Amino acid sequence: MKELLREIIARTFEQCRIEGLLRSELPPDFTVELPRSRQHGDLATNIAMVLAKQEQRPPREIAEMFAGKLSQADPCILKVEIAGPGFINCFIDACAWHDVLERIEAQADRYGSSDSGQGRKVMVEFVSANPTGPLHIGHGRGAAVGDAFARVLAFAGYDVTREYYINDVGNQMNNLGRATRLRYLELHGCKGAFPEDLYRGDYIYDVARLVSAQHGDRFVHEREESCLPFFTRFASDTILQGIKDDLRDFGVEFDSWFSERTLFERGEVQKALDDFRAEGLVYEQDGALWFAASRFGDEKDRVVVKEDGKTTYFASDIAYHRDKLRRGFAGMIDIWGADHHGYIPRLRSFLRALGVADEAFSVILIQMVNLLRAGVPVAMSTRSGEFVTLREVMDEVGRDAARFSFLTRRSDAQLDFDLDVAKKQSDENPVYYVQYAHARICSILRVAEEKGLAAPVFADIDAGLLTAPEEADLLKQLSGFPALVSGSARAREPHRIAVYLMELVGQFHSYYTKHRVITDDERLSRTRMHLITCIRTVLRNGLAVLGVGAPDRM
């Protein structure tokens, strides 16, 4: 409907130009929106105010003239009013909104999808936590946002691949191996000093016990140098498997798991550096090899090969993102913890050096999660092993509640996550507010079926019976869903879906208490049943995009 009015306005505009009433071009930035207040009509446009400057006339004067033309432009425009500084408020024939019911019925679980992504191939890379320990609550937030965002993109017509980048080489890996070996020796009665900088979490004992169970004491007398690769590999494989299990149970699926180690095995890191050398993008200084990042917007140049001959993390990331490009991704969206934000200019500088457009690469930063219990902060420290894992949060508050809490907030704002609040099955918890509406609709339809009222189809209903203002509002809200999804994709803000759903169910619950769906009037009943069925479809689609369940009863 919005789009339709835009077209009518554009048409009217041309008419005015032909008649010499307007001189300027059609401004591209005029808007058509749903006003907050019903007094302001069904749709409003600001075109007169936008035009005021170009035309050098007062906005209200333009509005008077334009509104007169607009009111004649299309039969579905019943009335046009001018208000405030120059808004043109349009009152639209109610039947103009009815076809949304037909569209929802026809598209069903595809309603809300669009081709605004035009099949562009994009990668969402997220979580990508080092396999040195279990996922914690912060990773959970990144997982929920990344997963939901990937679904939003897919729904909005992008060709999406979700990938987890595994940092399985480097110093941290060595530390993991050493820690595991020491715990293993400890289990076999050889307790030695345990360095401060190694991983102290209890999960290391779990890994060590697994080594013992599978290999007995065969490593007890072996020197560290010879068995360290084994311990490192064993521990990271075991922990990665745990991460995969956690993510699966959290409802997060990946299309691929990309190992940093394979970049080295295939010589990709070396190849990238050789190419840079050939193009004069790197130089040697102080015994190290530097990438000329400052030539591409970073604040200084960056080391890619250290004095000791080892490559840096940045070098791997260069090879990794080159690989993404080679795989044909027109869009790369990386989801990082906000503490890595300083790294963005570095990566962007390298992409610019390759001639990649800035729009092709973007980062969604996930801010910190402050974990609370009954309002009191819970101490978190990865190294000491004192942290609350994602698994524990899932077990305690439930998957849906946890995901929804993460997805109702913008990801670039810090988040207080109170375990006691999140676990309450009450009105303090918005996830149940939304799910309850879905269950309630299912319940109504069950009762209707018991009374012999079959599920209605659009052809059999009389949408003209939907005369209540609450019904008109619901139809408008439902019709805005596809634009919301594509807007959410474009703005990279998956939380908009959750906010929208809360608004929708607020309207529904309110409607429910004021109007009965099942009445003595069978035609009316069928019509309202169709309306709530459509609401249910949108709830299902919206919740599916968020990866949150839609229970039939609660």
Next chain:
RNA sequence: GCGCCUGUAGCUCAGUUGGAUAGAGCAACGGACUUCUAAUCCGUAGGCCGGGGGUUCGAAUCCCUCCAGGCGCGCCA
């Protein structure tokens, strides 16, 4: 010192990419279940949108500046 993020009701947060009288939920108070699920609804109260300048028809939103909190600023990952 420099950079990024945040600052909106007592608390947790939205605010449709500059629009009309700034909205929800919780907490507080008062109401609504013989009728499709009360995990719900209706009402009351609660605000110099951190402060100050600017841009314009119009600013919570954009620019500058200051204040407060968080996070970064490695030949760590």
